[in-house]
Amino acid sequence: MPRFFEHLNILAMPTDACNMNCAYCFHKQHCNNNGFMSMDTLKQLVSITLPFYKKVKFLWHGGEPMLMGLDFYRNALKLQKGTTCRIENAIQTNLTLMTPEIAAFLCENKFGIGSSYDGIYNANLRGNDEAILRGRQMIIEQGGKCSFIMVVSQYNIDSLIDSYKFFKEKHINFTFNLYIDSKDFENSTLKLREDETIRRIKEFFIYWAHDANCTIEVSYFRRILEFILFRKKTICTYTSCLGRWVGVRHDGEIVPCNRYFPTEYSFGNVFDYSNIGEAFESEGFVNILSKAIDRRNKCKSCEIYDFCNGGCNHVAYNENGIDSNGGASCRIRKEIYMYIEDFVDNAIASQANDDTYNKKFSTMLYRARGKKNDIIFKRTAK
């Protein structure tokens, strides 16, 4: 029975329903069923996972997961008790349904909380500006944290620096994710133009790297820098997600993650199994695994393969197919990575005063130098 690791991440999608209507939502294109996860389904999910792992993380997604109501999560916590399995919960919510009671519950139970906000163009792309920021404030008042994801599309690509200033003014950490056109639903308003995207992100990086007043995290850059300096990476898109991540839909269907994949990549249903390891023997799992291997074989000669390891299956699916590479996101990632790598090499080689960089970056440089780790030696020797 395959249980490839002692830990498992579950992207639980207890409902597809959502009270928002974001311009770039891919979920509504494919998952327009407004069903809600039943207690039986939740119990079954718990019973086929927790006994077989040392660690399980539930990442509650949707739709809007708070549409399930607080009692659903109270019951989830009850079901999670009485096991030796170490459990974490996190939730990705649009925050519009947040109340002080919900905020207190989430914080008391140590839920990781994340949301999205599209910078200075949020009103045009997501809406509900005030409700989102108010919801976040409730989390903060309960002692919690909540950072944002900004989806960057052609609509707001010119706002990266201004949006950074917006987030900085509000002391909100954020990252930005690049819009990916759905394979079946092209959107010419949102679809990124590669050259402009690369140029804008480079401009933003330079601005951020030299911003002496930087007080917030921009995770997009941090992830690249951490890999360059420390060979560290954690994000699913750049590591081997298959076998340690699964998505579970409201009806119990097990899927590769929270994003849309056609049924040929379905791993079955929680009610099909007594141990979720059986799902890793399913035809759907073998289908996606085989194609991911094919794609990685094609990627191996790329200069940044060690960094991205072939990238995300869902992005590949929407670009040239899961078994292929070379889409727009590939080129953008590669150019940005190599640009930042050159920047880091120059910073290391110049031995310049790190005060010329923002504190986040200079701290990482200092740290890397101080430890005299092999990576710095290798980079200095380049």
Added chain:
Amino acid sequence: MSVIDLYNEYLKQSSVSVPLSFGHDDGRTDEYDPAHGDYTDFHYYKMAHYDSHEDSHEDEWDYSIGDGQHYDGHGDEHDDESDD
């Protein structure tokens, strides 16, 4: 080819292992603490000692998700902490 063999082939394609990362400490900081001569954050301490050898311990606990629009992550304060 069995699923296990296929999966091993998949893992072998990952040239860099990453540290186990589970849980998070919301008090994480990357501030340098001169009193301790090191960074106060365990995560940074750990990753600085990370040795990128072989695939065999590609045992990462990844729970940050990224790229693409919509619900693509759960807040970036939670994607990189390690306390194991």
